[in-house]
Amino acid sequence: MNKRKTIPDFIKMMETGEKVTWITGYDYLTAKYEERAGIDMILVGDSLGMVQYGYDTTFPVTMEDEIRHCQAVRRGAPDTFVVGDMPYMSYQVSNEQAIENAGRFIKEADCDCVKLEGGTPDIVERMAAITGAGIAAIGHIGLTPQFAAQLGGYKAQGKSAEAVMKLIGQAQALEKAGAWSILVEGVPTVTGKAIKSVCDIPVYGIGAGSFTDGQLIIYADMVGYYDDFTPKFVKKYAEVGKVLQGAFEEYVSDVREGKFPEDAIHAYKIDAEEEAKVEKMIEDMKK
DSSP states (O other): OOOOHHHHHHHHHHHOOOOEEEEEESSSHHHHHHHHHSSEEEOOEEEEEEEETOOOTTTTTHHHHHHHHHHHHHHHOOTTTEEOOOOSSSSSSOHHHHHHHHHHHHHOOSSSSSEEEOOHHHHHHHHHHHHHHHEEEEEEEEEEEGGGGHSSSSHHHHHHHHHHHHHHHHHHHHHTTOOOOOEEEEEOHHHHHHHHHSSSSHHHHHOOOOOSSSSEOOOOTTTTHHHHHHOOTTTOOOOOHHHHHHHHHHHHHHHTTTOOOOOOHOOOOEEEEHHHHHHHHHHHHOO
């Protein structure tokens, strides 16, 4: 059995150089297998909008969506550190809104902390409000999908010295505001390394190179389940989508050809005496 890690555990892992394994999860069954594999943290990402609901972006995801999926993940992984991802417009409006919605993740879904995107002064203020209310929070900078329009689309960030310094400033501001860790997404390795070098808290990466304190990956990408698009930084460990499609195709074929179900294997049975009674009853009904 896993023992649910705590923030001090993650700080110690940073200090000793032990890498943190972080993965997304959106449902009971997936979370159960992730916990069995020994994953350190599960993120119930707003990427569920695309992976679970088929949206083109994360924008339509609601607090109700997130809470429901966080609850399912917690049931599947009771002994794993779970992070709730604050969806678009659940924290941007005001500090009060940010605190209330962050609190829902803790109170209603038993999450261990929340994550919010962005490093602008307004978002830093929201981070300070959330952590000031006693809620653990992770910052998220770099390629931040909720800010895609401002970033010019879903493309790598931090590709110039000026851009690197801007990201460093955001990371330091979020750390000062109380973030216990920072997630850096979609940046060159040198940028991830630079951000890590100036932070005293864990810095995790998703497409940020190998110098971060741990890695996050979208589970549906790494197992070949979501195939609409595969980011450059994804390594595929399986082709679950192909396995599922093959199984479904074989099922369709078996049913249509009368190969499934096989009564000798897949059917319930009754006593021979009772079967004879049924046959006689049917014959009598036909008379």
